[in-house]
Amino acid sequence: MYRNWVILAIIVLIYLPVSIDATVLHVAIPTLSAALSLSSTEMLWVIDIYSLIMAGLILPMGALGDRIGFKRLMLIGAGIFGVASLMAAFANTAFMLIAARAFLGVGAAMILPATLAGVRNTFLDEKQRNYALGVWGTVGGGGAAFGPLLGGFILEHFTWGTVFLINVPIIILVLVLIPWLVPKQEVQTKQPLNLMQALILVTAILMLIYSVKTSIHAFNVWMILIFIVGLGLLVGFIRHQLKTTQPMIDFSLFKNPVISTSIVMAMVAMIALVGFELLLSQELQFVYGYSPLEAGLFILPFMIAICIGGPFTSILMNHYGLRPVATIGMLMCAVSFLGLAMTNFDTHSIQAWVWMVLMGISVEIALLSSTAAIMSSVSPQKATAAGAIEGMAYELGAGLGIAIFGLLLAIFYTQSIVLPVDLPQNLVAQVSSSIGEAIRIVQPLEPALKQEVKQAAFEAFIHAHSKVLGISGVMFLILSIFVWRTLPDKKQLAG
Template sequence: MFRQWLALVIIVLVYIPVAIDATVLHVAAPTLSMTLGASGNELLWIIDIYSLVMAGMVLPMGALGDRIGFKRLLLLGSGLFGLASLAAAFAPDAGWLIAARAVLAIGAAMIVPATLAGIRTLFIDARHRNIALGVWAAVGSGGAAFGPLIGGMLLEHFYWGSVFLINVPIVLLVMALSARFVPQQPGRRDQPLNLSHAIMLIVAILLLVYSAKTAMKGLVAPWVIGGAFVTGALLLTMFVRIQLRAAKPMIDMRLFSHRIILSGVVMAMTAMIALVGFELLMAQELQFVHGFTPFEAGKFMLPLMVASGFSGPIAGVLVARLGLRTVATSGMALSALSFLGLSMLDFSTQQWQAWGLMVLLGFSAASALLASTAAIMAAAPKEKAAAAGAIETMAYELGAGLGIAVFGLLLSRSFSASIILPEGLTGDIAARASSSIGEAVKAAQTLTPTLAEATINAARTAFTFSHSVALSSAGMMLLLLAVGMWFSLAKAGKP
């Protein structure tokens, strides 16, 4: 028994940096913008490439674990994660960091199914297995929730690459302990990997996200944007058709024909979009507009992190008593009201109101997440529970990646349209300053003190307005979605 729990500690230990890395860069966005010279568009890719690549790779990596055994997959994924962390920590430019984050995501996509397979294999007793899964879930949600605070603490005292360097000693320790204490698991050589399908899905997602981002910026030729969109849409269509015809598909697409499962996927993605997108916007406003340090920004958002990280047990009781429909729609509606309230606040003078609304947002969005899980797993046939769980994992990761993209696009478009720059700026500097607040701050460093101050003030005013527009737009969309979920889940009772 002791060996089982020791193995659990080992495999969960490496899951901590995987969970943290999903959100650790949120408070680092201003720092990356200044030190690496990352543009607003590059900044979004640096942050959301991790979740988007992980969403496409987690299923085939699970199949790889079945093929070679979870211990080998854990060691392979940990090694890749550690090497990618080193590459990210010493990245000389934004392009290098984006590539390193993509490799980090592949390592993470190996680690996550390896940890789950390890728990299933090590704990035969159902009661012990449920306890172990509870520990795993707490580490995952807690790591993601507290990622911005941990990132802020490191940036307060060290250079930005330290947020990746802390992964290396953890990975080395886990690999050494795993080799010694984690038991071997026999693999199944007949298990198909479907790597080509995963690559097709990732390329389709990235092309569609790229076309949306560049279209909103308006800096790329329309034929390039159209070509990227059409190619991405065709690849996605091909992927769906292949999955429907495959004897052993990577994703069982037929599950999406179940209305409650589809509703659960939409809820999961929406809740993650709300939480992740809001954290990124808040981190930038607190630092660029209100002059917070990264650590101060992380502390300011602590109520949101605590509420989302510890709302699981309460939300579980509510789902059991009130039913999926009530909890899901209430969660989305309260999230919408939180966004609308936050869009009207001044975070410098109305901190208590902001903290109260962040607690409400964290709890309501996390409740919607739990309701989505319950909806998917309750509606899926028993023989397809694993496939439904895989779809849920993909929905979470896609939501995290799309949250950064959606909120980033809303913010970018509104900022460029609303900024009123002072007279006297050259065309090139004016174009840079109107693209994002980070670019405006960098451009101001080349100007005279008077002109620099006027440029920064204009950027801060435009960013505050754009932040309000993004939050209020998201709030209205969530309200409409809550109404849709109320009707969609009409037949969903208590689990």
């Protein structure tokens, strides 16, 4: 039994940089924009590409884990992740950084399903597995939540490249420990990989998100064509998966209401976690003038709450079962988002922290209860594939969180900004596109006009942020009803 917990320690150690890298750049937006002269679109891709690549590749990497064993998959993924971290640390252009972040996503797509399969194969007792998943969930959610604080601390004392260099010693340690302490597993040598289908899925997702993002500020016929091609690829991918005898996605798993509902929960919870952090980090720095470290410290209660939520959820799951715990988690998310929508983060900080604590606990409840349900609903032989589907939901949620929250914020910001009449017409479009562009563009203007434009941008951003949070609250309220109606009772869950 002691060895099982040693293996868990290795698993969470390699999972930690994967989860941190999903959010560590959230507070670095102003710094990176200045250092690499990034446009707002390039900045979103720097953040977004990591999760989107993971989402598209994580399923075939799960199949690869079944074929070669989670130990080998973890070793290969760790090696790729380490090399990509070095590439990102020394990138000096937007293209190089986006490419390095994409490469990081490839390594992470191998690591994540390997860690879940490692937990499933190491802890065969359900209650012990739930506690182990509680630790795993704390590291995953806590790492993603603490990413902004770590990023803020690094930017306060070091250059931005250090954000990626901190991964390297962790990777080296893991590469030493895994061959020594982690046992070999039985493998399925005939497991299909479906790499071409994975590339089609990634291409479809990227084309759809690119066309939607770009159309906000540069709508033209090319964006329509890219959207149509991306949609066609996605439809073709789904039709192929339904017809083929060896699909990349095992749709038979989705017939289980526990798995299908849990995937929805995981995706929506990650949309909330990542999207909220990104928007709050921008508001604190752009509107209220916080430094990256100060912004990270402001979000600290949210981070602590996520860490507490993991073990807390494990206890609740073992005593009350999935349905009531998951439903309460969704309701708590709804209440906290609606409360945050009506809170001024600068003048009512204590109130904001209370709502963030509630949301942190509830998001972790949603994430961990969905993970525990999926892992308990499949056999050990299906663990890697199920873990890959769960991981895809996580990462697709993270990518969509950035895309959806960013898209809604941009729409509401553009609609609500009221600019002074004496602002030169050639600057109106840029100032109206985003708060980052507005602050950069107005620097050469005379002081009175510059302050007036900045104030208009601040008010528009706050209004847009409040609307996005309100919509999120309503979404979670609807989801809580859906979860209660679709999940079975505790006694119906498969062990």
